[in-house]
Ligand SMILES: [Fe+2]
């Protein structure tokens with residue numbers, strides 16, 4: 250397990266908290282498969298994470314547009330950066346299937362990014378939207 254429940258704060262909006270729970274589940278399963286060097290399972294979970302990340306970001310962006318959230322462009326820009334970065338990691342995985350590279354990305358980049366992104370952007374967004 251890479252992310253423990255409580256590592257990523259709840260933001261108080263049901264839709265956003267639900268996509269985060271799902272994201273954390275996929276990340277933990279992916280991390281476990283990578284550590285065990287279960288390449289087939291990790292490969293399926295990389296596909297799942299690509300879909301899941303898009304679902305996570307799109308859910309928040311649709312909510313922001315619906316409520317005309319003033320900081321939409323800034324919040325979306327952070328999503329776009331991570332979309333791009335994860336796609337790079339994903340494409341490299343598809344070529345090389347190197348678990349250590351993805352483990353490094355998850356630990357050193359993704360988890361750090363997720364915690365701070367949720368604390369700054371998702372929380373502020375949820376405060377504007379309510380529950
Ligand atoms: Fe989020």
Ligand SMILES: [Fe+2]
Nearest residue numbers: 309366370371
């Ligand atoms: Fe977000």
